[in-house]
Amino acid sequence: MGTENKNTPARSAGGEEKKSLNFIESIIEEDLKNNKNNSVVCTRFPPEPNGYLHIGHAKSICLNFGLAQKYNGKTNLRFDDTNPEKEEVEYVESIKEDVNWLGFNWEGEARFTSDYFDQLYEWALKLVNTGFAYIDDQASEEISKQKGTPTQAGIESPYRNRLVEENLDLFTRMKNGEFKNGERVLRAKIDMASPNMHMRDPIIYRILHKEHHRSGNKWCIYPMYDFAHGQSDYIESITHSVCTLEFEVHRPLYDWLLNHLYTEGTIRPRQIEFARLNLSYTIMSKRKLLELVQKNLVSGWDDPRMPTISGLRRRGFTPASIRKFADIIGVAKRDNVIDVALLEHSLRDDLNKIAPRVMAVLNPLKIVITNYPEDKEEWLKIENNPEDESMGTREMPFSREIFIEQDDFMEDAPKKFFRLAPDKEVRLKAAYIIKCEEVIKDDKGNITELRCTYDPDSKSGSGSEASKRKVKGTLHWVSVKHAINAEVRLYDRLFNDEDPAGHKEKDFKEFINSDSLKVLNGCKIEPGLKDAKPESKYQFQRLGYFCVDRRDSKPDNMVFNRTVPLRDSWSKINK
């Protein structure tokens, strides 16, 4: 387990470096010190199965599972499935897959709030019996009107003081299906004048004649989030219920309910809120992501441009890079916007260490090496990863005709252009030094081919004087005869605005980057890539990190996705 130190390493008494705690860790350590909850730590990740997980959820996942790991605790996976109108099994499966892929294992089986419906109903009955909940017959508009506004107290419902017996009878009949959707609700009796809107007699049960993806038609009343979440935490003995900031105002209700249902001596969960992740050039709202999918603006939830976990996965992100990212962005309570560059940094950092180097030419330009024998071919030895010797070497075929990148040749090259130009020399990586002798063009003036000569004594690694010669540039290349054709998809950020969802007057879709996907066909890759497995990751030397697309790549028609380009200081100079 690598414990990367990020922030100022505080010196502990022993003198070894210690990472400073985030505010949640501080709370937990304080609890541990006080032996609260028998010094047990149990967290949970509680998604509603109504969509795919995204990078924002990844932050929460890493936080919740990370906290438990750090303090020797457990983490539950719980599907918060109290609204059958929005939830589907498809999402349950994808969520499980994504959490696992990120590298986390939840405690026992996945849980479902719907498994607690009986208990929740019992607790609702208890509130009714103790006079803390009542049935309201009013229509939703009426109730909403009486609720007041944040700056104005609400007024009490005419049904607020119903007798317990009547409430009990009506609630039972609600449960038995005697009423239609919206005809009645169960409300907690708290305080219509509370400055906190959530305490103004919140609705805790509503009628919904709708089949549930798990409980089927057993129920036609469903608990609201507020009545389900805290109690589910309580049922599962969650000690620290970590959620995002928008639930802060719900906390008094969370605590109020627990106060009425809590049994002395049991583990009492505590809600802690942190600021959700915002990423520049990205949208995070499930609703908007769904819109992109539904309007076919992307190919699906796992489109490599999507910030979904499945999208990042297909793009070629590694779980480790996402975990690292979650670690370095930290956890706090202030609103934040994290620069996507930071995500890309942790991606490259990981890929640089693990991705084998490979040669691929995206926009091929043919070179004929005129003094290289027609029928000769050599297999040249080349390292797989200069960062990691243990990854060994491989052999690559070299011959008279090779492809180089179109960008690597310029007829009228500026001084700083370290690549091939007429009469200039360049090294072919792991091969020979070549010199450009002639430029062949078609009748329109397009460059179609280059004629070069090579220096036979300059072979890489041969130890000869010529092999040690310093030439300005080193190019990647692929032998024409041996190259495999491939499709390469170049992905760029989906939006060209830093905050696509942050414009009041404009729809976020107006900021979609029309160049976010470029499909290149006829790319030339080295023959060793023939058996590359779906999702395997490579560095296309001098270009970037690429992976075999897990959906569309076929053995006879390979498809690579560009995960992220290499940092490119040349393009900056070039501007």
Next chain:
RNA sequence: UGUCCGAUGGUGUAAUUGGCAACACAUCUGAUUUUGGUUCAGAAGAGUCCAGGUUCGAACCCUGGUCGGACAGCCA
């Protein structure tokens, strides 16, 4: 004329709880490099939202402001 939460370089997070504001990303130099990658060395960039106060000493404590966010679903 509400309640709650927040405010530290461009961005994000720290500051061992009152002791010279640090780390990462981004930016810019330079070195190394058979990847214009990596690595290494370095630079610049905040005096901690504002105004008072307490203190030998305040990013941290107190008072009063300012600005930003959340809350008016039978969504979660």
